[in-house]
Amino acid sequence: MTTPPPPLHSDGPSVRIGALAPLTRPGWAEAGRHLLAGLELGVRDVNAVGGIAGRPLELLVRDTAADPRRAEAAVDELAALGVVALAGEYHSVVARAVAARAAGLGLPYLCSSAVLDALTDEPADRVARLCPAQSHGWRIYADHLLAAGHRDIAVATQPSVYWAAGTRILREHLAARGGTVAELDLTALDPAAVCDELARRGATAVLLLAGHPEPAASLVRAVRADQRLAEVLIGAPAGQPEFAEWAALLGADGSGIPFLRYRPEELDPLGARVEAELREGLGGAPSFVAFEGYDTVAVLADVLRSGGSSGAWSGVDVEGTRGRIRFSRVPGVSVWQWAWPPVQVVDRDPADTGRFRVLHSG
Structure with missing residues (x-):
């Protein structure tokens, strides 16, 4: 039996939220920077209309650097500092560690960007997620491959629970539709050897289930x-x-x-306004991760303003930058889930690498 989230409350002049993001290597620092930009803009917007019952919302930011143990220590520190909730994170293995520690402490956690289906080992009422589960998005991706005529797929992959889960999702979805997935182990094969294997197998597509910038960039060049x-x-x-x-x-x-x-092809007025402000702050186009950060704060502010009563996630009904946000229980997903944010398959236009082409929507 699960227990609903407790009321969210705090003492002091501000209402504190702990924000977790990979801001230094080996974390994906650019993703972390975009996530933090969205979180910070969300806080500014909440405070511009009076904060939470007249008290300003405050972010206490901690860099996880893609390290689960470092993230766990940050959760303990933030809990001791009196945060009412945790937000953020990009890397799935780190978000799993955060979710487990937060659930153990009874501290609500809204995950912004980590897609691994099994975010917790057991159902967790204190944890919710904005981004789609990996199984949802990657099945849409597999459908795009099939529609484009690709049935013999290779995945160039590194050891990771995230990459292993992605490979399993692709294999199961493609196999049921006459496709195949071959694994190429990047701990045993360098980029030249991967190319030899692709040529030998006759694969029509190779998927980069590998770290950025390396070895993904070297594989692309090869x-x-x-x-x-x-x-x-x-x-x-x-x-x-x-x-x-x-x-x-x-x-x-x-x-x-x-x-x-994870964004719609056309943004509504809120999304367009947030995009313009994020672009100015980031000095370039915001990624979908920045929108996830903004929407995270919008949800938490709604929960806090409502008093954070029991079953808080089930009562959320918020206008986000990418659509109306409501949470539900989804089969196979252990946390409260927004089902679903818009999902696109896109690429960078070879004629203009700064332009994205929408290839498939789901």
Whole structure:
């Protein structure tokens, strides 16, 4: 039997939320910077209309650097400092550690960007998630591959619970529709050997289930330079090409690589206003991760203003930057889930690497 979240309350001049993000290597620091930009803009907007019952909302930011143990220590520290909730994180293995520690402390946690279905081992009423579960998004990605005629798929992968879960989702979804998935182990194969395997197997697509910038960037360069693989599609369901660092690093080689992102093709007025302000603050186009950060604060502010009563996640009904946000229980997902944010498969246009093309929506 699960227990509903306790009321959210705090003493002091401000209402404190603990914000977790990968802001330094080996974390995906650019994703962390976008997530934090969205969280901070959300806090500014909440405080501009009076905060929480007249008290300002305050972020206490901690860098996880993609390290689960460091994140657990941050949760303990933030709890001791009196935060009423935790927010954020991008890396799934880190978010799992945060969720487990937060649940153990009875501290509500709203996960912004980590998609792993099993965010907790057991059902957790104190944990909720904004981004779609991996199984939802990656099945949409697999449908795009099938629609584009790709049934013999290879995945170039590193050891990780996240990459292993993605491989399993793809294999099960494609196998039921006549497709195959072959695994290429990047602990045993360098980029040249991966190219040889792709040529030998006759795969029509290779998916980068690997870290950014390396070894993903080296794999892209190797495949692009190999004439045997001129017709092979490179894919990146985890979203590496979303960020400006990708385009700066790879230029034209980084275009034409389909990836998942979680935003609608057309933003409503709130989304458009937030996008403009994020662009100014970031000095460039905001990723979907920045919108996830903003929406995280919008949800928490709604819960706090309502008094954070029992069953708080089930009572959420908030206008977000990418649609109306409500939470429910989804089969196979252990936490409260927004089902579902908009999902797109997009790529960078080879004719203009700063432009995204929408290839598929789900």
